[in-house]
Amino acid sequence: MVPQLLLVKRLFIEAEAYVDRADPVSAGLSISLLQDATELYVWTLIKEQNIAVKDQAGFVSNLDSVQKAGYPMPFTARLLELNRARVNFKHYGNLPAPAEARKHSGYAEDSLREAMKNHFAVDFDDLTLVDLVSDLATRQHLRAAEVHLKSKAYSDAAGELAIAKHHAFEALGQYIPRVDQGLADADRLLNQLSGGTGVTIFSYLAEYLDLLRESSLAASLQLSPEDFALLQMGLPWASKSYSGKWTITLTRNNYTEAECQRVLICIINLCIRLQSRS
Numbered sequence: 222m223v224p225q226l227l228l229v230k231r232l233f234i235e236a237e238a239y240v241d242r243a244d245p246v247s248a249g250l251s252i253s254l255l256q257d258a259t260e261l262y263v264w265t266l267i268k269e270q271n272i273a274v275k276d277q278a279g280f281v282s283n284l285d286s287v288q289k290a291g292y293p294m295p296f297t298a299r300l301l302e303l304n305r306a307r308v309n310f311k312h313y314g315n316l317p318a319p320a321e322a323r324k325h326s327g328y329a330e331d332s333l334r335e336a337m338k339n340h341f342a343v344d345f346d347d348l349t350l351v352d353l354v355s356d357l358a359t360r361q362h363l364r365a366a367e368v369h370l371k372s373k374a375y376s377d378a379a380g381e382l383a384i385a386k387h388h389a390f391e392a393l394g395q396y397i398p399r400v401d402q403g404l405a406d407a408d409r410l411l412n413q414l415s416g417g418t419g420v421t422i423f424s425y426l427a428e429y430l431d432l433l434r435e436s437s438l439a440a441s442l443q444l445s446p447e448d449f450a451l452l453q454m455g456l457p458w459a460s461k462s463y464s465g466k467w468t469i470t471l472t473r474n475n476y477t478e479a480e481c482q483r484v485l486i487c488i489i490n491l492c493i494r495l496q497s498r499s
Contacts, residue, residue: 223348225265226337230348232258233329234486240322248322249310255329256280256307259300262333266292266340280304295335299328351485354492359388366485375476376457380469382484383459386452389491390435443494448487455480 236254239247260280267274267283272290274283281304284294294300303325309315330345337343351363362385369378436449444452458470 222265222269222341223343225261225268226341226343227348227350227353229258229262229265229333230345231350231353232261233333234350236329237326238483238486240319240326243319245316245318248317248319251322252303252306252317252325253311255325256303259294259303259329259332262336263287263294266336269341292340294332295339296328296332300332303328350489354489355496356388356392356492359385359392359488359492362388363485363488366481370478370481370485373478375478375481376471376474378481379455379476379484380457380459380471382481382488383456383469384467385488386456386484387459387461389488389495390438392492392495444487444491448483451480451484452487455484 232254236251236258239251239254260283263280263283266272266287270287270290270292272286272292274286278286281301284297284300287294288297306317306321306325310317334345337345337348349364349367351360351367354360354363362381366378366381366385369375369381432453435453440449457472460468460470462468
């Protein structure tokens with residue numbers, strides 16, 4: 222049951238990302254994902270409570286079935302309105318206003334929060350998508366980031382996310398190996414031979430090739446340019462010593478909860494897509 226609820230929450234969070242883009246097509250995609258999340262929840266409820274339903278019954282019919290069985294969905298009228306908005310977009314091509322997507326996001330969240338509490342005694346906020354990540358090191362740092370987020374320590378959360386991102390991209394090395402660090406060391410040798418200082422040609426080349434490698438990997442795993450830029454520019458610098466100790470260098474002091482939450486989801490999605498290819 223919990224894996225299904227985790228998928229419901231993931232669909233909801235993905236829908237939230239489209240809401241934030243604030244254009245009509247993204248609003249329509251958000252409404253579709255919100256409908257998918259609520260429909261999956263209703264079906265999970267039907268399976269877990271062994272509720273009798275008609276063969277190939279639709280969403281509205283299933284809502285009636287769970288209500289008759291004594292497990293009504295909270296705010297049913299709002300869910301019916303969400304379903305109509307989804308039909309208008311998906312089947313008739315009517316583009317909703319961004320404000321409509323935000324409204325329906327609130328409708329879906331209110332219903333799902335209340336339903337999970339009533340039907341399964343599960344707190345929506347306690348469902349962590351981090352549990353979907355199989356790599357232990359990445360999962361540990363993602364969990365640490367969640368702890369910092371709950372205590373509103375956003376800079377600490379960003380630091381843990383930077384380490385988690387490092388582990389996630391390290392796992393991608395099986396597809397495209399990392400740039401040999403010996404390339405950057407060539408600058409030191411060149412400076413010694415020439416008697417000069419400050420030559421950074423090979424260091425620049427190594428950094429450029431590493432960025433090109435990561436962007437290629439991100440594209441192959443369907444990470445959007447916006448999310449990739451967020452992973453590259455929206456996190457502190459994380460470096461690991463030979464002894465295994467991490468050093469975090471903050472690039473600013475105003476990390477926000479919204480940024481950290483989005484980075485958290487980006488890394489989780491990246492890991493899940495990588496796992497599906499393993």
